[in-house]
Amino acid sequence: MAKTLAEKVWEAHVVRQGEGEPDLLYIDLHLLHEVTSPQAFDGLRLTGRTVRRPDLTLATEDHNVPTTEGPITDPVSRTQVDTLRTNCEEFGVKLYPMGDAEQGIVHVVGPQLGLTQPGMTVVCGDSHTSTHGAFGALAFGIGTSEVEHVLATQTLPLKPFKTMAITVEGDLPAGVTAKDVVLAVIAKIGTGGGQGYVLEFRGSAIRALSMEARMTVCNMSIEAGARAGMIAPDDTTFDYLRGRDHAPKGEDWDAAVAAWRDLATDEGAEFDAEVVLDATELSPFVTWGTNPGQGAPLGSAVPDPEHMADDNDKAAARRALEYMGLTAGTPLRDVRVDTVFVGSCTNGRIEDLRAVAGVLKGRRVADGVRMLVVPGSARVRLQAEAEGLGEVFEQAGAEWRLPGCSMCLAMNPDKLAPEERSASTSNRNFEGRQGKGGRTHLVSPQVAAATAIRGTLSSPADLEPVSA
Amino acid sequence: MEAFTTHTGVGVPLRRSNVDTDQIIPAEYLKRVTRSGFEDGLFAAWRKDETFVLNDPSYAAGSVLVAGPDFGTGSSREHAVWALMNYGFRAVISSRFADIFRGNSGKQGLLTAVCSQDDVELLWKYLENNPGASVTVDLESRTVTAGDIVARFEVDDYTRWRLLEGHDDISLTLRHAEDIDSFEAARPSWKPVTTQPA
Numbered sequence: 319m320a321k322t323l324a325e326k327v328w329e330a331h332v333v334r335q336g337e338g339e340p341d342l343l344y345i346d347l348h349l350l351h352e353v354t355s356p357q358a359f360d361g362l363r364l365t366g367r368t369v370r371r372p373d374l375t376l377a378t379e380d381h382n383v384p385t386t387e388g389p390i391t392d393p394v395s396r397t398q399v400d401t402l403r404t405n406c407e408e409f410g411v412k413l414y415p416m417g418d419a420e421q422g423i424v425h426v427v428g429p430q431l432g433l434t435q436p437g438m439t440v441v442c443g444d445s446h447t448s449t450h451g452a453f454g455a456l457a458f459g460i461g462t463s464e465v466e467h468v469l470a471t472q473t474l475p476l477k478p479f480k481t482m483a484i485t486v487e488g489d490l491p492a493g494v495t496a497k498d499v500v501l502a503v504i505a506k507i508g509t510g511g512g513q514g515y516v517l518e519f520r521g522s523a524i525r526a527l528s529m530e531a532r533m534t535v536c537n538m539s540i541e542a543g544a545r546a547g548m549i550a551p552d553d554t555t556f557d558y559l560r561g562r563d564h565a566p567k568g569e570d571w572d573a574a575v576a577a578w579r580d581l582a583t584d585e586g587a588e589f590d591a592e593v594v595l596d597a598t599e600l601s602p603f604v605t606w607g608t609n610p611g612q613g614a615p616l617g618s619a620v621p622d623p624e625h626m627a628d629d630n631d632k633a634a635a636r637r638a639l640e641y642m643g644l645t646a647g648t649p650l651r652d653v654r655v656d657t658v659f660v661g662s663c664t665n666g667r668i669e670d671l672r673a674v675a676g677v678l679k680g681r682r683v684a685d686g687v688r689m690l691v692v693p694g695s696a697r698v699r700l701q702a703e704a705e706g707l708g709e710v711f712e713q714a715g716a717e718w719r720l721p722g723c724s725m726c727l728a729m730n731p732d733k734l735a736p737e738e739r740s741a742s743t744s745n746r747n748f749e750g751r752q753g754k755g756g757r758t759h760l761v762s763p764q765v766a767a768a769t770a771i772r773g774t775l776s777s778p779a780d781l782e783p784v785s786a
Numbered sequence: 787m788e789a790f791t792t793h794t795g796v797g798v799p800l801r802r803s804n805v806d807t808d809q810i811i812p813a814e815y816l817k818r819v820t821r822s823g824f825e826d827g828l829f830a831a832w833r834k835d836e837t838f839v840l841n842d843p844s845y846a847a848g849s850v851l852v853a854g855p856d857f858g859t860g861s862s863r864e865h866a867v868w869a870l871m872n873y874g875f876r877a878v879i880s881s882r883f884a885d886i887f888r889g890n891s892g893k894q895g896l897l898t899a900v901c902s903q904d905d906v907e908l909l910w911k912y913l914e915n916n917p918g919a920s921v922t923v924d925l926e927s928r929t930v931t932a933g934d935i936v937a938r939f940e941v942d943d944y945t946r947w948r949l950l951e952g953h954d955d956i957s958l959t960l961r962h963a964e965d966i967d968s969f970e971a972a973r974p975s976w977k978p979v980t981t982q983p984a
Contacts, residue, residue: 333969334962340944344969346977356819376980394817401819412980433978445862445886461864461890471959473966509804510856510882545885563983570976609804630803630854727813748808750831
């Protein structure tokens with residue numbers, strides 16, 4: 319029978335099936351960070367259990383870490399990081415701590431080490447684990463009880479997910495990025511539209527994306543409520559993986575690629591739901607509200623809640639505009655920002671930083687605007703330095719920081735003040751996400767950079783050319 | 787895990803959709819390394835607003851939350867479930883829950899009951915007209931009762947069985963340790979390990 323990519327990966331990991339029970343699924347890679355793991359390790363200690371496969375487990379410090387030089391000053395944050403170190407030591411789990419050459423945001427670290435590979439099951443106590451689906455892995459976020467379950471058994475009991483094809487055909491217009499694609503998808507299907515589904519992104523526009531851009535798309539699947547997002551592995555995937563530290567070598571590589579080539583959805587396989595987008599109609603997309611589904615093309619205006627058909631949407635939009643301090647009908651390009659944040663597991667990789675530097679080069683960040691550029695990992699920072707990008711950021715007046723989750727969720731000192739407005743390349747515009755009372759507009763790296771220059775939401779096309 | 791059969795307690799009408807886990811408990815409260823004490827962070831930003839429903843003394847002792855669609859979206863933080871339970875909630879009623887939140891609730895014994903949006907509207911009206919009124923959530927019969935309202939709710943059979951019995955997933959899985967051993971023995975040798983490069 320013809321099968322989808324998600325079904326093939328699922329079936330290859332079923333340890334056990336029982337009548338009326340969830341399937342027991344084997345987990346190939348378990349990633350950990352300091353926020354969602356302490357209670358799981360505690361649970362193991364209380365029950366006298368051990369970590370079944372430390373060799374399939376990896377930890378990194380990312381959520382609490384400061385992005386300026388020096389130790390963690392907040393004692394509670396420090397305790398959480400210290401607890402991860404103690405737990406990893408006690409249970410024999412590999413950890414990349416602050417200052418290590420491999421440290422970084424967990425979803426940037428896994429792929430760059432070559433640990434995330436096609437056809438794997440990958441979990442982490444973090445909803446943006448969906449990022450790893452860009453490799454054709456089935457990757458999803460779990461809660462702390464499930465973290466404990468995977469530590470103890472290397473498996474999870476799960477009911478099969480439904481499948482949804484998101485097909486994006488055609489060439490993306492110049493200046494339109496993976497971030498714009500996924501924001502448009504979320505606006506179309508809503509924050510609950512993907513509930514219970516694994517999304518498979520398909521079509522010529524997706525095939526044409528680089529691995530890093532594919533990670534941006536899959537990363538935000540969770541913002542549509544989906545369990546996971548996936549893209550079938552192809553030569554782009556294999557070229558990215560070849561030679562990475564943990565990628566198979568020699569004969570193993572050939573065997574692996576042969577297996578990976580069989581993963582793509584079979585001709586004639588049926589999805590439970592299908593959504594189609596025309597890539598040629600997309601444009602730079604920004605959010606105006608307080609959930610990632612409340613977005614619109616940059617060229618449009620703040621929508622009027624009174625024109626919305628659904629009562630819940632109307633009430634949510636009214637609340638959102640009040641929180642965001644926006645008036646219906648205001649052109650989005652007129653919205654002035656105080657801060658620009660570039661970084662996160664969504665857009666903190668080297669290609670994102672290159673795109674930002676490309677816009678900033680020869681220009682200055684607008685007066686009164688603070689711009690933070692936070693690399694997704696220590697390796698990304700080193701690479702950016704080697705390419706001279708750090709210098710471009712600093713010459714433009716941006717702050718060039720150390721790696722971590724940073725202002726995406728404000729668990730470290732990088733925060734918005736109440737009513738401070740940001741254009742952010744991160745993934746969530748929830749109330750207070752970037753700091754109590756802060757107002758977030760989600761944007762692509764290119765839009766973030768252009769916004770920093772003009773001080774209002776903008777795309778690179780809005781900028782005056784740089785004089786030679 | 788504590789078993790759940792039936793629960794009766796004060797119903798709290800929360801007329802909001804898309805209640806994300808950053809609203810249920812903001813990130814700054816996630817730094818604890820225990821499972822208790824998270825009630826201080828529950829709806830922390832909204833509780834500063836004196837008109838927020840939990841600031842009304844009639845609802846302050848609430849244990850059954852009735853919320854709008856797409857409850858629990860966003861971050862996977864199980865702290866959201868701990869915060870609700872530490873505060874005293876035993877059940878949440880909504881027409882649609884985010885998957886990870888619902889899974890986390892099932893592990894901890896917080897019942898997530900899916901009712902139709904029409905029934906949620908009826909419950910909201912009843913609880914607003916009768917502040918402090920009780921709601922009964924019966925897992926055996928899968929019904930929510932409040933005043934004259936009797937609403938059916940959905941919960942899958944397996945989660946229902948686990949909640950009724952108070953089973954812990956890890957013990958259930960470890961009954962099948964031999965199946966895990968044989969699966970591991972058959973895994974391709976080229977699959978990566980974290981402890982050394984390939």
